[in-house]
Amino acid sequence: MKISKIIRRMGMSILFILAFWTTISSISNVTYADIAVRFEQDHVASSREYTFHPAEHRKIALKEKDLLYSKQQQHYISSEHIEGPKSVEEAMEIENYPTATVIATGYTAGVESTGKTPDHPQYGLTYSGVKVKRDLYSTIAADLDVFPIGTILWIPDYGFGVVADKGSAINDHKIDLYFDTVDEVYSKWGKREVEVYILEKGKGTLSEEVLNNLNENKALQVFREQINKS
Helix, strand or coil: CHHHHHHHHHHHHHHHHHHHHHHHHHHHCCCHHHHHHHHHHHHHHHHHHCCCCHHHHHHHHHHHHHHHHHHHHHHHCCHHHCCCCCCHHHHHCHHHCCEEEEEEEEECCCHHHHCCCCCCCCCCECCCCCECCCCCEEEEEECCCCCCCCCEEEECCCEEEEEEECCCCCCCCEEEEECCCHHHHHHHHCEEEEEEEEEECCCCCCCHHHHHHHHCCHHHHHHHHHHHCC
């Protein structure tokens, strides 16, 4: 008897729940299947959100570290880190040119070298007609049968020399390098045997315009001060 009452009450409860659910479904237009699907989607999203992937996190951390290092490199970069020629010899690939061994001495525009004083009308003028110059390309004297006017030499420890002059004591494989003062002749050069590189054989003429253009060579301006201090 008691069991029958329990079963009856359970049956009524179930009928009540079904009736209640039917009423809610009809009002909201939501079915049990909809709720089941929604529950499944929420479960998947939740599992994705909290899933920990150590390998992916490590990749992200490494990328951020590399990016930070790259930014630091860009911020602290200097001219010393820029690859490029560090000397004129490297920039010109000087080893590709023919060479000649010469005895090189130094001279000035003064009376001690030319016999001319500053008030002389031809003071500081070379045989070619251009003024003496110590610069990126400096004027030098040579035996014109060996190195014609306009010949361009590279002289180690001196720089570029352009043959613009001659001298009675400058014959065969001897050259005279121009310096501004007598002190520089002795302190910076003296007399040396040196292997020079013949960059261009002269045609017998030289003008101020050509010499100025050589000295304003944009590709070599970075070395101009370096050569002038030598």
